[in-house]
Structures are given as C-alpha cells and as structure tokens.
Amino acid sequence: MDDDEQKGYTWEAGYAEGLNINEVLVEDEGGSIEKSIAKYVADSKRKARLTKRPEKIRLGIMRHVMIVIDCSRFMTSKAMPPSRFVVVMKALQQFLERFFEQNPIAQIGLITCKDRKADRLTMMTGNIRILKESLSSLTEAFCGGDFSLQNALQLACVNLKGMPGHVSREVVIVMAALSSIDPGNIFSTIETMKRMNIRCSAIGLSAEMFICKEMAKATKGEYSVALDPDHLHLLFSKHTLPPSSAKSSECNAIHVGFPHHELIKTRSFCVCHPDSKPISLRGFICTQCGARHCSIPAECPVCKLTLVAAPQLARAFRHLQPLAAFKQIEVTRGSCYACETRFSDEGFRCEKCRLVFCLDCDTLLHESLHVCPGCN
Incomplete structure (x- = not known):
C-alpha cells in the first residue's frame, strides 16, 4: 500500500473512542477555546443526566475512599489560573460537601504526595469538618519535588486493607505531574490493588498518561483529564455516586x-x-x-x-432506587410543573406521571432531591 493510501496507524485504534480534540475544541474568532470547553462541559452534564442508571444491582453504599493529592512542583503551574493547587483545593472543598450529602455513611481519608514520598494527611473519617481543616492547612508553598504513583498506591493500600469485606474500597488520585518516579515495578502494585478489590480512579490536570489509564482499566476505575475548572468539578461529581459492588464482596449484617x-x-x-x-x-x-x-x-x-x-x-x-431519567422533548407551550416557568424550546418529561419540567428543575430533581414531585 502506498503512503498516500494509508489511512492511519494500528495504535490509533485505541484512541478512536476517546475525546477527539479537533472536533470538541474549536477556536472562536479571537482564537480562544473557552466557549468550546463550556459547551463540552454542558453537553457532558446533560448526557449524564439523561443516561438511564441501571437498576437491581449491588452498590457499595458503605464507601471508604482515600483521596491522593499530588503536591509536586507541577501543582504550582498557572495552566489553570490562579494555579492548579488553588483550583484543586476549591474543587475538593465542594466535592466533600457533595460527597457526604450523597453518601452520609461513607468515610474519606487524605494522602499527600511530594518529593517522591506519600504521607497520610488525615486518617479515614466521616467528619467533614476535620477533612476541610486538613485541606485548609495545605498551602501552595508546601508543593515541591516529584510525584510517585506507586508510593501513593502502596500507602492507600495499607490504609484500606484492614477494612471489612462488605465495604467499598476506593482510591481517587488527583494528579498534575506528567511522570511518576517509582521505587519498583508499579504494575505489580496495580495487580495487588486489583486482587484486593480496591477501585483506583484518577483525575489528570495535564495530559493523559498511559499508566493511569492502565490502572483505571485494571481496577475498574475511571480516568479523565480536566480541561478547565468547571470540567474538574464535573469529574469530581462522578465520584459522588456509589460504584457497583464486586460479586466477590461480602454481605454482612452490621450493628x-x-x-x-x-x-x-x-x-x-x-x-x-x-x-x-x-x-x-x-x-x-x-x-x-x-x-x-x-x-x-x-x-x-x-x-x-x-x-x-x-x-x-x-x-x-436512595441510590438503590434512583430517579429515572426524564425524556427530553420539544415544547413551546405551557409551563414547568415545579417552578411554573414558561417553556421556550425544550422540556423534560417524567415517563411515569407524564409531567414536564424545565432544565433547572430537572437538574435539581436528579442531583439533589432524587424524587419526582408529580409521582409523590
């Protein structure tokens, strides 16, 4: 085959279903891509809200989550103004409130990683006040050195291995570094996490990394790269929903x-x-x-x-019986059943009671209230 007839390389097939930057990020007249990113975030929120959640599956309601915060020198970058560190701290503060609102019987621990070492900032707790005070104690001057993914995973594993078998064990890594300096074979550490049913997810702040993608794939976690602060909040919000529980997890009655x-x-x-x-x-x-x-x-x-x-x-x-996704329909007459706002172009109809709501009410019902006022 001639070079002119060659349509692509074999390795490109692995990225065919991912985010196509050329299609999503389109520059406007001034050369900015902020409008494209805002449109992508809005479309992602709408897609997540309209997606029908599976029913009659086992969920890890009692969640024990270790959050690893990259405190390397890469966190001081101004790529997300005023800096990545400030943006991440603000997003984590909001994530904690939303997380415990949706998971009141869950617990969270904090780990920081800098100078190739991982240290536990806060032990596993369900007290949001302790977690927020610990985050407030961190400053941008604290960041420095290089990041070590393996050391962070090993410390998280030490804190999670003593948990009962009926709880959901998870690790969420917020990573700004483009490299990981590890003392050993990180793939063996990933296999250990997989064997212990610890779900490892990562949120990148720079570019996509192969090792993070492989880690999330092996442990059934999620991996995404944040485009801007609003997109970062959206990625954090995905971790507020309890994940499906593994078939091998225990089922115990607890006091x-x-x-x-x-x-x-x-x-x-x-x-x-x-x-x-x-x-x-x-x-x-x-x-x-x-x-x-x-x-x-x-x-x-x-x-x-x-x-x-x-x-x-x-x-x-309430996660075991989620509110069904409303169907998006075109409507030009009438008003929202909840707030009585006049419709202009679109509405969202509950398939059970057949009542129509506006976009804001649909978001409120699915993200906060989790009940339909017309059905109840």
Whole structure:
C-alpha cells in the first residue's frame, strides 16, 4: 500500500473512542477555546443526566475512599489560573460537601504526595469538618519535588486493607505531574490493588498518561483529564455516586446505633476532641459504650459501633432506587410543573406521571432531591 493510501496507524485504534480534540475544541474568532470547553462541559452534564442508571444491582453504599493529592512542583503551574493547587483545593472543598450529602455513611481519608514520598494527611473519617481543616492547612508553598504513583498506591493500600469485606474500597488520585518516579515495578502494585478489590480512579490536570489509564482499566476505575475548572468539578461529581459492588464482596449484617442529639449536662470530653473541651454543649452519646461525639455519622473509636441518624441512613439507600431519567422533548407551550416557568424550546418529561419540567428543575430533581414531585 502506498503512503498516500494509508489511512492511519494500528495504535490509533485505541484512541478512536476517546475525546477527539479537533472536533470538541474549536477556536472562536479571537482564537480562544473557552466557549468550546463550556459547551463540552454542558453537553457532558446533560448526557449524564439523561443516561438511564441501571437498576437491581449491588452498590457499595458503605464507601471508604482515600483521596491522593499530588503536591509536586507541577501543582504550582498557572495552566489553570490562579494555579492548579488553588483550583484543586476549591474543587475538593465542594466535592466533600457533595460527597457526604450523597453518601452520609461513607468515610474519606487524605494522602499527600511530594518529593517522591506519600504521607497520610488525615486518617479515614466521616467528619467533614476535620477533612476541610486538613485541606485548609495545605498551602501552595508546601508543593515541591516529584510525584510517585506507586508510593501513593502502596500507602492507600495499607490504609484500606484492614477494612471489612462488605465495604467499598476506593482510591481517587488527583494528579498534575506528567511522570511518576517509582521505587519498583508499579504494575505489580496495580495487580495487588486489583486482587484486593480496591477501585483506583484518577483525575489528570495535564495530559493523559498511559499508566493511569492502565490502572483505571485494571481496577475498574475511571480516568479523565480536566480541561478547565468547571470540567474538574464535573469529574469530581462522578465520584459522588456509589460504584457497583464486586460479586466477590461480602454481605454482612452490621450493628448500627441511632443516638439522639441532646444537651449534655455532665462534665465529659468527646472522642472527637480528646485534647480540648467539646465545641458545643450538645452532642451524641454512643448507644453501646456511652462515649460522647460532637457529630454523626461516625464510627465510635471505643466500641467500633457505627453511629448514624435515621434520615442519613435513608438518604444513603436512595441510590438503590434512583430517579429515572426524564425524556427530553420539544415544547413551546405551557409551563414547568415545579417552578411554573414558561417553556421556550425544550422540556423534560417524567415517563411515569407524564409531567414536564424545565432544565433547572430537572437538574435539581436528579442531583439533589432524587424524587419526582408529580409521582409523590
């Protein structure tokens, strides 16, 4: 075959289904691609909202997630103004609020990686206040050195291997570096993560890396590269939904306590603040051992009992019966059933009650309320 007749190379087939930059990122009259990125993010949100979620599958409701934050010198880049570090910290703060809203009985731990070393910033906890304070303690001056993916995965594995078999174990890596300096064979570490049913996902801030793609593929995780801050928020939001549970995972009945929020008149210290006085006169008393907690959900460090409120537990199980995607239709007359806004071009119809909603109400129902007002 002549060179003129050759249509492509064999290795290009692996990228045929990926993001085609030439089709998505189109420059405008001023040479900017910001409008193209905004359109791509909006289309991605709409596609995710209209996609029908599978039903009658096992989900990992009790999630234990280790978030690895790349604190190498690449995080100080101004590619995402004011810097990648500032953008990631802001996105993580919003992600934590959204994550615990959707997963009230989950727990998150934080790991930082710089100078080829990985350190645990926060142990596994369900207290969002502790996580936010830990993130606030990090500064851009803290970043430096090179990133090591293998060391980060090994530390995450050490923190997750002691978890019970019925929980969902996950690792989410926020990576800005374009290289990973590892002490050994990283593919053996990926095999270990796969064998332990630890789902590894990554969010890139630079360019796509082969090792991250292979890691996500082997452990059934997700890997995407953020185009701008709005796209980064969208990629984080994908990790708020609980993943499907592996067939080999255990199914166990667990003890759960439902303490009341009450005024504590007796002098006592809380297990949340062992080195200082409680932050409030009100708190929660463990129903099994009597230890004092400032907030729930939490796992009692004394007796290991899971403490939750009944509404939190109910909110965690709504993922098992998700609100069905509404059908997009063309409509020029009438108004939205929820907010009574007049329709102009399109609407979203519930296939069960046949009522039509606007775009904003459709987003609110599927991302926050998870119920249809017409059906209920």
